Amino acid sequence: MRILVLGGDGYLGWPTAMYLSARGHDLAVVDNFAKRRWEVELNVEPLIPIRTLHDRVKAWEEVTGRTIELYVGDLRNYGMAESTLKSFGPEAIIHYGEQPSAPYSMIDHNRAVFTQTNNIAGTLNVLWAMRECARDCHLVKLGTMGEYGTPNIDIEEGFIEIEYKGRKDVLPFPKQAGSFYHLTKVHDSHNILFACRAWKLRSTDLNQGVVYGIETDETQLDERLATSFHYDEVFGTALNRFCVQAVVGVPLTVYGQGGQTRGFLNIRDTLRCVELATLNPPKAGEYRVFNQFTETFNVLQLAEMVKREGEKLGLAVEIQHLKNPRVEAEQHYYNPRHQKLIDLGLTPHLLSDVLLDCMLFRIREYAHRVKKDIILPRVRWDGAREAEESRKLA
Amino acid sequence: MRILVLGGDGYLGWPTAMYLSARGHDLAVVDNFAKRRWEVELNVEPLIPIRTLHDRVKAWEEVTGRTIELYVGDLRNYGMAESTLKSFGPEAIIHYGEQPSAPYSMIDHNRAVFTQTNNIAGTLNVLWAMRECARDCHLVKLGTMGEYGTPNIDIEEGFIEIEYKGRKDVLPFPKQAGSFYHLTKVHDSHNILFACRAWKLRSTDLNQGVVYGIETDETQLDERLATSFHYDEVFGTALNRFCVQAVVGVPLTVYGQGGQTRGFLNIRDTLRCVELATLNPPKAGEYRVFNQFTETFNVLQLAEMVKREGEKLGLAVEIQHLKNPRVEAEQHYYNPRHQKLIDLGLTPHLLSDVLLDCMLFRIREYAHRVKKDIILPRVRWDGAREAEESRKLA
Numbered sequence: 001m002r003i004l005v006l007g008g009d010g011y012l013g014w015p016t017a018m019y020l021s022a023r024g025h026d027l028a029v030v031d032n033f034a035k036r037r038w039e040v041e042l043n044v045e046p047l048i049p050i051r052t053l054h055d056r057v058k059a060w061e062e063v064t065g066r067t068i069e070l071y072v073g074d075l076r077n078y079g080m081a082e083s084t085l086k087s088f089g090p091e092a093i094i095h096y097g098e099q100p101s102a103p104y105s106m107i108d109h110n111r112a113v114f115t116q117t118n119n120i121a122g123t124l125n126v127l128w129a130m131r132e133c134a135r136d137c138h139l140v141k142l143g144t145m146g147e148y149g150t151p152n153i154d155i156e157e158g159f160i161e162i163e164y165k166g167r168k169d170v171l172p173f174p175k176q177a178g179s180f181y182h183l184t185k186v187h188d189s190h191n192i193l194f195a196c197r198a199w200k201l202r203s204t205d206l207n208q209g210v211v212y213g214i215e216t217d218e219t220q221l222d223e224r225l226a227t228s229f230h231y232d233e234v235f236g237t238a239l240n241r242f243c244v245q246a247v248v249g250v251p252l253t254v255y256g257q258g259g260q261t262r263g264f265l266n267i268r269d270t271l272r273c274v275e276l277a278t279l280n281p282p283k284a285g286e287y288r289v290f291n292q293f294t295e296t297f298n299v300l301q302l303a304e305m306v307k308r309e310g311e312k313l314g315l316a317v318e319i320q321h322l323k324n325p326r327v328e329a330e331q332h333y334y335n336p337r338h339q340k341l342i343d344l345g346l347t348p349h350l351l352s353d354v355l356l357d358c359m360l361f362r363i364r365e366y367a368h369r370v371k372k373d374i375i376l377p378r379v380r381w382d383g384a385r386e387a388e389e390s391r392k393l394a
Numbered sequence: 395m396r397i398l399v400l401g402g403d404g405y406l407g408w409p410t411a412m413y414l415s416a417r418g419h420d421l422a423v424v425d426n427f428a429k430r431r432w433e434v435e436l437n438v439e440p441l442i443p444i445r446t447l448h449d450r451v452k453a454w455e456e457v458t459g460r461t462i463e464l465y466v467g468d469l470r471n472y473g474m475a476e477s478t479l480k481s482f483g484p485e486a487i488i489h490y491g492e493q494p495s496a497p498y499s500m501i502d503h504n505r506a507v508f509t510q511t512n513n514i515a516g517t518l519n520v521l522w523a524m525r526e527c528a529r530d531c532h533l534v535k536l537g538t539m540g541e542y543g544t545p546n547i548d549i550e551e552g553f554i555e556i557e558y559k560g561r562k563d564v565l566p567f568p569k570q571a572g573s574f575y576h577l578t579k580v581h582d583s584h585n586i587l588f589a590c591r592a593w594k595l596r597s598t599d600l601n602q603g604v605v606y607g608i609e610t611d612e613t614q615l616d617e618r619l620a621t622s623f624h625y626d627e628v629f630g631t632a633l634n635r636f637c638v639q640a641v642v643g644v645p646l647t648v649y650g651q652g653g654q655t656r657g658f659l660n661i662r663d664t665l666r667c668v669e670l671a672t673l674n675p676p677k678a679g680e681y682r683v684f685n686q687f688t689e690t691f692n693v694l695q696l697a698e699m700v701k702r703e704g705e706k707l708g709l710a711v712e713i714q715h716l717k718n719p720r721v722e723a724e725q726h727y728y729n730p731r732h733q734k735l736i737d738l739g740l741t742p743h744l745l746s747d748v749l750l751d752c753m754l755f756r757i758r759e760y761a762h763r764v765k766k767d768i769i770l771p772r773v774r775w776d777g778a779r780e781a782e783e784s785r786k787l788a
Contacts, residue, residue: 078503109472109522116518117511120581124510124574128503131777152563153556162547162556162568167727169546174556174565175584180518183588187514187581190569194577198721198775327592333561381592383525 002026003278004090006075006097006126008068009033009053011228012142012211012270013096018218018225019271020278021066028069028088029053030097034118035228035235038104044232044374047214047244047366051224059224075122082129085137092138092278093130097122098184102146103234103325103379105181112180119184120191127195138281139203140274141192143185145263145293145336147207149176150329155336158189158205158289178328179381189289196287203286204277209263209293211270212239213355214362227267232374239264239302241375243356246310246317247363248370255377256324258300261334263293266349276344291338294348309356325377396420397672398484400469400491400520402462403427403447405622406536406605406664407490412612412619413665414672415460422463422482423447424491428512429622429629432498438626438768441638441760442608445618453618469516476523479531486532486672487524491516492578496540497628497719497773499575506574513578514585521589532675533597534668535586537579539657539687539730541601543570544723549730552583552599552683572722573775583683590681597680598671603657603687605664606633607749608756621661626768633658633696635769637750640704640711641757642764649771650718652694655728657687660743670738685732688742703750719771 003020007013008029021027031053039045051059057068069088073080075097085093098119099105105115123141130137148155151174160173172193175186185207192203214229230236231244242252265273273292282288297305303319310317324330342348349355397414401407402423415421425447433439445453451462463482467474469491479487492513493499499509517535524531542549545568554567566587569580579601586597608623624630625638636646659667667686676682691699697713704711718724736742743749 078507109519109526112522113472113515113518116514116585120510120514121507124507125503128506132503151565153558153561153565160556160558160568162554162558164547164554164556167547171545171547171568172570174554174568176566177584177588180585180588183581183584186584187510187577190571190577190580191510191574194571194574199777383593 002091004093005029006095015216015227017068021068030071032074046228048226050228063222075125078125081125085129085134090137094140096142101234102179102181105179106379115181116184120187123188131199140277141205143205143207145207145209146182147175147177147186150332152333157291157340193287200285202282202284205289206292209265210237211267213267233377242306243359246306246315247367251318251320252303254299254303254321257330259298259331261296261298263296265294268349273341290340291336325380327381396485398487399423400489409610409621411462415462424465426468440622442620444622457616469519472519475519479523479528484531488534490536495628496573496575499573500773509575510578514581517582525593534671535599537599537601539601539603540576541569541571541580544726546727551685551734587681594679596676596678599683600686603659604631605661607661627771636700637753640700640709641761645712645714646697648697648715651724653692653725655690655692657690659688662743667735684734719774721775
């Protein structure tokens, strides 16, 4: 299958492209390298040094004999989106090409507006370009479980049958996102649903949980194929950050009580889920949603798991509760359904002790590169961040 | 009360500013006159010639002795939004400052992306500026009944109590908007809900039906105070357009079967609803939604009503069914609640024969200005618009 990966330079985009290329598909990646600039802005960097995408594509060919085409450009430029689709002729587009960080979107007005206009305009351009020159193509779009928030009822996969005052309908699941970033995914969902209805496009929206992990079968082939693993407050996520903290001997930073429950999945399962969605496209005009995670944990459970595993390896691990920089419920009901990908054949890699071991060992190799001062949260949802920080980042 | 009206040059913004100024409030209006450029792009114009906003503000002072302050600028510029709030110090902001046309948003990728990024960025900047320098200010935001689409259950005002598998929650009403414009209002709703929660701002979202009417008490004071009344396919709405068609002797253009049912209200009721919301603000942190319309009709009923009234006045009125340029259900259940504004004191002007009479007489004065070639729909939701049209507008 001809598959185009948008955001091919990222934590998930690059491993996805290699994974599908290794399985015989014809791959192309698109990126504008915006995230590399955001890293410089914030003085953060991935744990493992990352080659340029040009060099990784070359290394991939050297190692495997397979080629991945590279398109450099910005999806906010409609001409770029359309000419890429025309030139490559994809049967599926896997869309990771968005600003992916909630804290980044909450830094200030400038980054909030940037995050929303960037993510929305890019996706709209992809939809219009599909309408123009790739009507049968399948858009596999990365959403987030964060779109749903934490309602007091079970969370279904995208749609819910509501019975109300004696009448019934199946309607989009109500959304209550918790940051300007998460809101972009809500906006995308509504836009894509409409485009599928109006133009008979087809799309799968993958409402993904929090991804953890540092290695895939493909990144392990060669050090030059490593993916961009973040542990900082802005681009890092809870479990990845905890593992780095355990290795370098700083306390694991749990936000608030740590009762926030979320869906999690291994990076290897991300690749498999995306593959399953791609190989089983919906029919023309259909917009479907899969909840893409394998297990739920609360943040404190994760911290305790990392502490336990770290201590087995002789690390001294402490857990510290910080004032929660986010606005979110710390105790809440959480029961999201995640059946559709299982039905398509997903066999989860559950978060066993073995997996954490591997991550901790791998992080240890690069422990000397960890910048300890970029881990603590400085971006606060309520706007109470220190004036000095604001000024520096403005 | 100090009240800032965003989009003060528009069909509703200008009459709202006069109405509230006449009632003793301190008013300021903001506009960037973008709509005047879109009119030129599409070669459409309001039925009654409209003075510049500068001149209308002067005329208002001459006629009533009251002043309305004028700020010229673009809300996409954060500095403009913040400095306006700092300078004027509003207690309430009435926000009409968005691209308001569904057909405009469906012309091409460029206008779809513009509509979404323009509306979202402007509103985000207003929210951030309120957070920065007007935390107690009340944002009265114009939304649309079109956010809900036409679900097969009763539509509540913004939120719905869902009982599901033995559990309950009150959640945002599911949204199914029918154009990229309507989707911007859905996106705004989600963004504002979040800002109220995260920053303890207060907002009322007025999900408004289709407004009709050409006169208010204030526009009637002086010809120079007239408001921008559109009858063209892009900025006109069903009932206003039908009245113009009846007067100039072209068939009333009903899209499809005409079974599309919508909420409608008189322009005078818009002003009263906005006033009621403004004078009765929610508490800090609260985001509330009022459904703002007074009656529901289907499109064919409206056309028949105009035909009947027109014939009483001796006009020869024909009804023509056109292939529907939109993607929408032409037969559907529709039972939206609209109680909260009634509870606050709204006494509706219902669509009686008298009101239609007045509109038809007023339109007759300007019938010589009607451009008949801008009434028929050229923008098609499914993208089937003729290539030539596309090229001309690109």
